[in-house]
Amino acid sequence: MNDELMLERFTLMKDRIQKIQGENLVRAPYGDFFKKTAAFLIQMMDVREKLQKGWLDTANIRELEVNNQAMYQDILPKQYETSYGNPTYAKQMLGEEFGQLLSFLYTEIRDMIVFVYEERLFDMTVVMELFIQIYNLFEEETVSAKDVKEAIYWYISDYSDEMVGRRVREGVDPDLDFATNIIMNQDLTDPRYLYRFGEYVTENEIRMSQFLSSMPKEQLEAMARTFTEGYRTGFAATNKDISKKKSVNIRFQLGFEPMVKEAVLQFEEMGLKPVIYRSAVHRVNKKQHHRIGYYGAIPNPQFEYDHKDDQALCLDHEFVQRRLRVLQVAYEQVKDLAGVHGGPACIETFGETPFVPKRNPDACTLSAHQQKLQVSYDNEAGQIVNRYIKGEERSFTIIAYPSVEIGSRFEEIFRETVKLNNLDNQLYRQIQQSVIDALDEGEKVHIEGMNGNETNLTICLHELKHPERETNFENCVADVNIPVGEVFTSPKLTGTNGTLAVSKVFLKGLEYQNLKIRFQDGMIADYTCGNFDTEEENKNFIKENLLYHHDTLPLGEFAIGTNTTAYVMAKKYDIGHLLPILIAEKTGPHFAVGDTCYSWSEDTPMYNPDGKEIIARDNEVSILRKEDPARAYFGCHTDITIPYDELGAIWVERRDGGRISIIEKGKFVLKGTEPLNEAFAS
Structure with missing residues (x-):
């Protein structure tokens, strides 16, 4: 028209x-x-x-x-x-x-x-x-x-043709440059620019902008370089050719524009143009209350939570099929742009006032039938996206910094976080290799809680047929996931049994109190938490926000975090409950429910720095992609961490029946990991 x-x-x-x-x-x-x-x-x-x-x-x-x-x-x-x-x-x-x-x-x-x-x-x-x-x-x-x-x-x-079509184009087209123009052409030392976005602005965004603008240019450039190099290294580490890519999606919260501007210039040196889109507005494009893209302050988290399931007013089979057709057409129209898109580079924040949602009985909710329709849509939509932005060809990076809301010691915590994001990769690579070598001797790993934590979980590992050239665990330093500090695997589901528990954890902006999940052969068999007065409310809360309406999910990842420096920083400033999962997952073992770490790129060979191939890229569910991708993928991957002070033991059960201890009473005891305990004494 x-x-x-x-x-x-x-x-x-x-x-x-x-x-x-x-x-x-x-x-x-x-x-x-x-x-x-x-x-x-x-x-x-x-x-x-x-x-x-x-x-x-x-x-x-x-x-x-x-x-x-x-x-x-x-x-x-x-x-x-x-x-x-x-x-x-x-x-x-x-x-x-x-x-x-x-x-x-x-x-x-x-x-x-x-x-x-x-x-x-x-x-x-x-x-x-x-x-x-x-x-x-x-x-x-x-x-x-x-x-x-x-x-x-x-x-x-x-109007879904226009609404979805624009949203898809926003994700891959650098010419939709509303935000980019503000960032690159306005005076970022004058906080008035923040009001040009049309987002809610508070003193927090203004103070963050002023804080970053006051930094010496070389310091801003260095922060941005950590971020952009992580993205580039992500391609290099997985043998993906970044030179084939022409755009990168930058996500952030308002106030970070001075750093984003430096990142844009550095990405352009790599041949990547910025794609910077706002978090979705139209109901047809939203995913519950989650914000994907750039955004300002959240005026009222309860308002957004109350309307997370508004799609219940229109979600039926015909509507799902129409959305899928529209999505397919939209991507076909931008297939050339999608084919050269590299994936997201995300700047996250932490320290915001914790949000504990209140259940509103008058808000829209999905019926059991609609939940199944939503799951079906998410599965098929994920397949469409992957056909145009191929998982085996894209990468990402994520970094996090404290928000002003974290308190009076904000600037001090920010400086500590910058140091945290630049820890010695080589040192951690060597220490983590010691952990991997021990894990690769085992058939199973046992995790036990302490200090009231009821975790008692057995993780079953894939068989290494050629241990001289194969490994189960990836040696993860600071590339796509900044900061450094974890070894992770996609465990074998059969034989993975037990209970995962944590006293308090924040996942995607929501607090879970006394969360417990029981696994049977690697699949979630039961779950509960202590957020609400009734068990029904607690189960519904978990199913909606952690299982995303699935009846069950597999254990897609098991990891051991090694960043004791981050843990000690959190203790020092009493911000452990405010850490984003990006950092929290490095401060103890973590367990992801949903897709594996290698979702959509399982057939791409992965190697550790020692040359061994990481063979644990599939599990019994993800392998179904060869028959029916709809049964293999869930479109979610949520990490849950047990902090060191709730961790009684992690030990490896060897194939000969022997036992190798890695952590006891919250401290590393494996030979070669001694430097990790130094942070505890500082």
Whole structure:
């Protein structure tokens, strides 16, 4: 559709919405909802006019802050109890029949902030048309929930071509450079640039930007070099040709732009253009409450958690099939760009105020049938993506830094983290080789907890038919996963049995208390936690957020973390509970549920620095990819770490019945690992 016709549609909707303020055509209690929502849309139209007139160039930081707060104020925690974005309030005010539906509508309309800042005329227009369509339904004497739900369903379904198509292009096309232009062309020493993204901005993002901007250029360059070299080394270590790639996806949280700018310049030296896209907005592109891409402060994690399953309003077999067709077409349209895309380079943060979600009984939830449909979609969508961005040809890297929220010692912790990200790779490679040599003598590994930790788990290892040239474990130093410090394998499932437990762990932004998972032949057989009052709530929480609606998942990875320096740093500053899994997984043994470490690239030979091939790239589930990929992959891989102070023992059961101890009472006891204990004494 041409821009002129779209502008005409947009103008009609704008004029119609402005008139709603003076109308009383919708009876109570619904009239208040439509007037408040129309007021938000008018507010966004006013912001758009200001942006078009160049307001961002002239506004002072106080004006920018006031505008930013005004756009997000209705869903902030203090206002959330009386916000239509809250499914409970919507149900109280609008009734059980319409509460969820109109709360969804309100939430989808809030995406207007992004559309206005990026001047996405199509998206602005169609969401306003949906609002008017539903408003018209409520103008009638009687309105049915069925009609409202159908309007929402067909809005998402009919426009999924454009919404999914744009999202796919955002992931591989450097020419969609809204964020890149801000990063590369604005004065990053002036924090006003942060308000150009259209994201929620707090003092935390401003302080981070100012902190990084105040660093000497050579220090910023060095931080970026650790990041970009990790990405390059990831290709080299797996014998993948980075010269065939033309783009890299950079993900970060607002405030890190000074470092990102240096990384962009360094990636360009490698021949890689930046692909920098925002975390998804349209419901059709979101994956629960997770944010993939760049993003600002999260105005209210509970709001996002309450709406993580809004797809329940439209998720049926026909819709799943349509989404898959649209995804396939979208990737086919950008196949040349996808073929030269190298994968993500991610800057994570840690130290944010922990979020313990509250279950909202009025929020949308997936039925058992819809859970199976979602699993089916995720499996098939993963296969489509892998056909165009091939797993055996791409790589990634991840690095993490503390956020300002971590507390008054932020700058000190940040400097310690920089040191942590630059530990001696060669030293750790030698120490970890000692651990691998011991592990390769065994058939099984036993892990036992202490200090109240109930872990009692046996890991079964693959048979090494040629131990002189084969190994089960990868010697992982600081390349794709920064910082250094782990050896890992994809264990054999048959014979892997027992209980994994941890007193407290944060996984993908959610806290799990007293998490316990029981494995039977490598598959999750049972699980529980202590987050909620009832066992049903605890199980549902785990199934939704850890198993991603699967009935079970395999143990895709077993690893031993060796970064005692990171562990001691966490203890020193009392931030162990705030560490991201990227660092936490190096501070004890960890266990990943879901896909293996080599998902989608199992047939690519992998070798350790000593020349031995890592043969444990498959398990009994992933090998099914040769028959049916839908049965082999789950689209998730979540690491769970036992900290050293809850770790009683790790020992290897040798083939001759002997025993080799690696860790006892939280300390390394294997010969060759002595330097790892030095951090404990510091």
